Amino acid sequence: MAPHPEAAALLARSHRLGSDPRNTNYAGGNASAKGTDTDPVTGGDIELMWVKGSGGDLGTLTEAGLAVLRLDRMRALVDVYPGVEREDEMVAAFDYCLHGKGGAAPSIDTAMHGLVEAAHVDHLHPDSGIALACAADGEKLTAECFGDRVVWVPWRRPGFQLGLDIAAVKEANPQAIGCILGGHGITAWGDTSEECERNSLHIIRTAEAFLAERGKPEPFGPVIEGYAALGAVERRERAAVLAPVIRSIASQDRPQVGHFTDSEVVLDFLASAEHPRLAALGTSCPDHFLRTKVRPLVLDLPPTAPLDEAVARLGELHAEYREEYAAYYERHALPDSPAMRGADPAIVLIPGVGMFSFGKDKQTARVAGEFYVNAINVMRGAEAVSTYAPIEESEKFRIEYWALEEAKLQRMPKPKPLATRVALVTGAGSGIGKAIAQRLVAEGACVVVADLNAENAQAVAAELGGSDKAVAVTVDVTSEEQIAEAFKAAVLAFGGVDLVVNNAGISISKPLLETSAKDWDLQHDIMARGSFLVSREAARVMIAQQLGGDVVYIASKNAVFAGPNNIAYSATKADQAHQVRLLAAELGEHGIRVNGINPDGVVRGSGIFAGGWGAKRAAVYGVEEEKLGEFYAQRTILKREVLPDHVANAVFALTGGDLTHTTGLHIPVDAGVAAAFLR
Structure with a gap:
């Protein structure tokens, strides 16, 4: 109707x-x-x-x-x-x-x-x-x-x-x-x-x-010497280094997803002489400060300050911010006021670099940043013709801790298991990686779809819901530089990374005498070396975030079972399997859990099998290629075919919150292959 x-x-x-x-x-x-x-x-x-x-x-x-x-x-x-x-x-x-x-x-x-x-x-x-x-x-x-x-x-x-x-x-x-x-x-x-x-x-x-x-021409006053915006490339580099640190600041009370913007509006404001005074006054419109908190945290150093000095100062300012916010709550709270919801900033301003905004998901974080841009525009207009004079602090508190607002928050649906978590999945443009990315987004995570095939990665990211849910990065995991760029893209898109899945790989199936050194090197460069490089970069981000994290290796049944004509592939899978144990032992002190999954016989939907591996394995076992999945299923204890979704289910089982005390584990997803039972 x-x-x-x-x-x-x-x-x-x-x-x-x-x-x-x-x-x-x-x-x-x-x-x-x-x-x-x-x-x-x-x-x-x-x-x-x-x-x-x-x-x-x-x-x-x-x-x-x-x-x-x-x-x-x-x-x-x-x-x-x-x-x-x-x-x-x-x-x-x-x-x-x-x-x-x-x-x-x-x-x-x-x-x-x-x-x-x-x-x-x-x-x-x-x-x-x-x-x-x-x-x-x-x-x-x-x-x-x-x-x-x-x-x-x-x-x-x-x-x-x-x-x-x-x-x-x-x-x-x-x-x-x-x-x-x-x-x-x-x-x-x-x-x-x-x-x-x-x-x-x-x-x-x-x-x-x-x-x-x-309005007067410079409502925010002249540019502070040394506070002009850095060049675009340098700005992005500095933002990427600071992003995990700033996310840790915004997530002390509860994990948050981040958003970064270096728009001209923000950079001009932070370069001006009046920005410290105006930022301290906070926003005014109720829609603004409900999303941005009453005021932002502002780094009071020029953009050229040494990074370690900037990181240390951010820590000091965060401690002061929390004390001030708690005092603000105590000044105005009544006996029936809702409990304080957290004392971390929602907006962090870095002169010369840009603005980081935070929320319970990417959309909330992005919109919080948009609202602070609105607030800057409001300040500019008010200062152009008068003096910016927001509502009284007590009135802001009455709105922020309004019983009706609290009731509205209580009506919100319960967060999904992976809400606020940011995942990076390699080889996510097809097959198992795509299935993992789909499951992680369905459970509330933001996902960075990393793949050598840019077109595939972009298509998957679009299917997952666009930039508030997923972004695509093109990466060759044999390249340190491309991996570093992928993680920079991740932290600038979502504030950091919490969950990494090492899934990218190829399969070279040849007898020993036909396996060349080039075959061996290529197989190991992509999977053994690539997994090492991705995990190393992930650890850097996770340690800086101080939020723990998960690294999951998609290894293989072949990591523990010796099959014919498979020396290069199986050896590199064994390498990956031991990386799980080594990194679990090393990264545990940072709350980072490292686990592995050992699939087998994932034929349907698999990029590896479609790329020629299926035909070669079918030839080894003497079956038709289109019946290879059935063949693998019949040799299992459960007589069931393994699909990419089953591997994705195992990734979620390891990272969805129930196995909080598990690290160094390998989970078989092979429908039962007795020869590959872990001992």
Whole structure:
């Protein structure tokens, strides 16, 4: 069934407004429409309101993301409103206003839309509007910018009372098309969807023009000597070295996924004389600091400072940040406040290099960074025409530790077993590696798909969900330089690496007398040497992160079982198997577990078998190639064919959280080959 015409107009307007970051940030703001529909019970007319539900995003809003309320019941809540001290109780009352099943859960801003006498209402968080809202003399500037067409509403925490305030302002100012909400954002209205959108855009674009025309040329002050941005290559190199250290800082309370940006906006801000003062003031718009915390951690060293000095200073600043955050909590916490959620920063700023942002997954980390870019733009606008003056710290705390926010967090689904973990899988463009990458992403991990075949790697990464889930890197595991670059790409994409699967390989199946030195070297270079190089680079990152980690080797039944015409392959698998034992013994002190998997007979979906190995092994055993999988299955104890997914299951079993005290283990995934039983 098609949505109601007013709801359809609302969705179209939301998509247009939400698709432009100048209008609002991701998942920020909300929009509504009111209209008449037929009551399915009485058959008479009923006045309804459709409004974006809690947690939705305007740019991608669907009909299912709308809350649908009866307008008469919504407005009747005014008569039972117990006052601002108990306004949070009104959120539960919204449930009694729902029409039918009601659609999405109503958000805290529902009252703003329902109580304002306008058919269509937009509440948005544009940088230009928030800049005026966070200026020290924002009320005066609003009047200068808009005259009486846009009215100033002093800061008030979102809720029922703010809805009443805006409704009263509209009623008292019939000429107004909207308002600037102090410390927060904008609200606009209209009799039609088109008029409402036109009014929203008028406020946003007029504020942009006002800031551009009236603003001073260097609102952040001059560039600090020595703080200019490093060149792009040097910037990336330094960021890659610092990323695991910074992730350890952001993950002391709980592991986090990272995101890095070195956009011009960020670099210019960090090069300016005023950035220490402004960063210390923190963000203001509730949408901003709920994702970025009240303030970032800022390294107070130039980008050319020695790396060891920068690392040491970050450790000192982190200790200070945690103390300050705990003190902030203690200053404002009430007996019934939620427990402190953690004292690590969500945003870490490195002058000359860029910004690291963190969250429970890649999207959350990326969006946190986007919100801090919004905050920089807000600071620039406010400083250009006035002085940046965010809301009081106590008000920030009331939002951050709001009981309603806590309830929202408690409703979030339980994290998947590998949530916050970053995996790098070699040979992940096909076969077993692809199956492993698919399983790891399904269990919540972010995955770096590493493969010699760039096209295959990119295709797999796209299948896995794109850059918030997986990224592709092209790597020849015989090359130290390419492996180093792959790990740099990993830490810049996700903040670090927690789980590495050594899966890349080839198979050369020849009798001893036909095996050349070149065959031997190639087999060992790719698997024995390649696994060593990948594990060494993984260990560097994991040790710097101080979060432990997992290294898994995809070895083989051939590591312990001697078969014919297989000297090069089996010998290198034995090498890999012993690397597991050696590294488990060495890396355990860092909480890094090293385990292996010994598959056998993985024919279907295997890149190795498809590349000629299958034909050679079929010839050795005297069977047709297409029946090789059946042949292998029949020689096993369980008489079952082994598939790539079965190997992926074993990787998850080792890394999914239940085998926390297991290292140095080899798990056979061969359907039972008695000759390969481990002793």
